[in-house]
Amino acid sequence: MNLQTRIFWCVIASAQPCITQSMYNAILDRRYDEVTFACAHNAQSYKESEFKDVSTLSTSLAQTLISVRNQSEDISKQLEGGIRACKVPVFLQDGKLVACHGINKYVIRDVKNAVDSWIETAKKDIKKTLHIALPAIVEKAAKAAIKKLLPEKIANIYFNPDKVKAGDLDPSTIELSRFLAKIHTFIENNPHEIVTIFLEVWHKDPAMIKNTFTASGLTPYLYVQPIDTPWPTLHTMISQNKRVVVFIDITVDTNSYPFNTYSQFAWSSPYNFSSVEKLNQDATTNTKCPTPQWKNIKNGIWILQHFVTMGTGGNREQAEHANKKETILNRVNRYKQACDLKNPQFIWVDFYNTPKNNGVIDAIKALNGI
Structure with missing residues (x-):
């Protein structure tokens, strides 16, 4: 057989055979x-x-999404x-x-956990900055702000999962x-x-x-x-x-x-x-x-x-x-x-x-x- 044919494990830069x-x-x-x-x-x-830009928004979300x-x-x-x-x-x-x-159930879970954590942080910041005590308003404001910051494909995983495509x-x-x-x-x-x-x-x-x-x-x-x-x-x-x-x-x-x-x-x-x-x-x-x-x-x-x-x-x-x-x-x-x-x-x-x-x-x- 022709040894010039590349074999399973033989990686060489030249055309010379690497095994006998x-x-x-x-x-x-x-x-x-x-x-x-x-x-x-x-x-x-x-x-x-x-989606490298999310690294400036949320460390936990970046760890989930950047390395694909x-x-x-x-x-x-x-x-x-x-x-x-x-x-x-x-x-x-x-x-x-x-x-x-x-995008499977595990990715959805990880994105949900990351965004939920981010929302909690945003809620605290909103309450501190605007002195708003009503939880429903704070929650809505935090989610609206984060949805606007996220790329659409990522936002959909959390907010509109029915619009998500596998890839x-x-x-x-x-x-x-x-x-x-x-x-x-x-x-x-x-x-x-x-x-x-x-x-x-x-x-x-x-x-x-x-x-x-x-x-x-x-x-x-x-x-x-x-x-x-x-x-x-x-x-x-x-x-x-x-x-x-x-x-x-x-x-x-x-x-x-x-x-x-x-x-x-x-x-x-x-x-x-x-x-x-x-x-x-x-x-x-x-x-x-x-x-x-x-x-x-x-x-x-x-x-x-x-x-x-x-x-x-x-x-x-x-x-x-x-x-x-x-x-x-x-x-x-x-x-x-x-x-x-x-x-x-x-x-x-x-x-x-x-x-x-x-x-x-x-x-x-x-x-x-x-």
């Missing part, structure tokens, strides 16, 4: 679940927020850079499925069919590559999702794994041209839908860490290990969720440290020891190309023994 033919062949002979892949967490969201991206490049560049899996939230907007950091906070919002079409282009142009997609669906309509995959051109490449059957080798998947694996977080009938039900295969580590320090404490204190039921699955996969959260999105500054090779490998090893696990099949990361020395890809290469 024997290494490449050994990797191809491994089963899908015997390989570790780099996964872009919330791969669709790569543009900066358009988890990557710095679109999915095409991510795939070129060595990413071989992506986690994507899916919402319904204007009758179409979109990939975005959508109002995320400038990277893209129709799911277009997002998948970019993966299709990569798969077509790279016949020895395998890509995995994790769908977090907020509009639970498998038929609509299936139709979207068909429109993108990916359906012929989809691989569905039988439960309790060993995964095929990478070589088998490539030779059969079944090179796209989709895990979806709803239960589907594989006879009707070419997707793998996430809960039947996957276990993932905890997430939602606010700093690298807390991320590093994971798997050393109050370790959450897989259930015995998951360990009894013959072809289970486990996911290391390895990122630091800030507001709705990721924290690029913290990614400089979280994505270092040694940070990733140390956390993997702690989980392996604490939970009696083998290497994870997927490592979900934010800002995969931060730091610039390719720490994420270097960690993936080390875990795969190359």
Whole structure:
């Protein structure tokens, strides 16, 4: 096979191969679940927020809204850079499925809490300045003032939720069919590559999702794994041209839908860490290990969720440290020891190309023994 074909973990500036033919062949002979892949967490969201001005109005609201991206490049560049899996939230907007950091019940909750706190502060200021004692008047004045200050899309989340669109906070919002079409282009142009997609669906309509995959051109490449059957080798998947694996977080009938039900295969580590320090404490204190039921699955996969959260999105500054090779490998090893696990099949990361020395890809290469 042509080693000039870019491989899952091989990121190089030149056209020279970075592994030997024997290494490449050994990797191809491994089963899908015997390989570790780099996964872009919330791969669709790569543009900066358009609402930076709210930072001058409310610190708590800014923390909720300003960080909406988890990557710095679109999915095409991510795939070129060595990413071989992506986690994507899916919402319904204007009758179409979109990939975005959508406005869900958690975002609405956080915005409500932030605005309520801001309103309380404004009420105190109004009472102090105008010496108004009537609560109803103060409340109305505070809300009117804040509504005028907020950008319309944000104000609607609090004051007019029926006018909110799923992707109002995320400038990277893209129709799911277009997002998948970019993966299709990569798969077509790279016949020895395998890509995995994790769908977090907020509009639970498998038929609509299936139709979207068909429109993108990916359906012929989809691989569905039988439960309790060993995964095929990478070589088998490539030779059969079944090179796209989709895990979806709803239960589907594989006879009707070419997707793998996430809960039947996957276990993932905890997430939602606010700093690298807390991320590093994971798997050393109050370790959450897989259930015995998951360990009894013959072809289970486990996911290391390895990122630091800030507001709705990721924290690029913290990614400089979280994505270092040694940070990733140390956390993997702690989980392996604490939970009696083998290497994870997927490592979900934010800002995969931060730091610039390719720490994420270097960690993936080390875990795969190359």
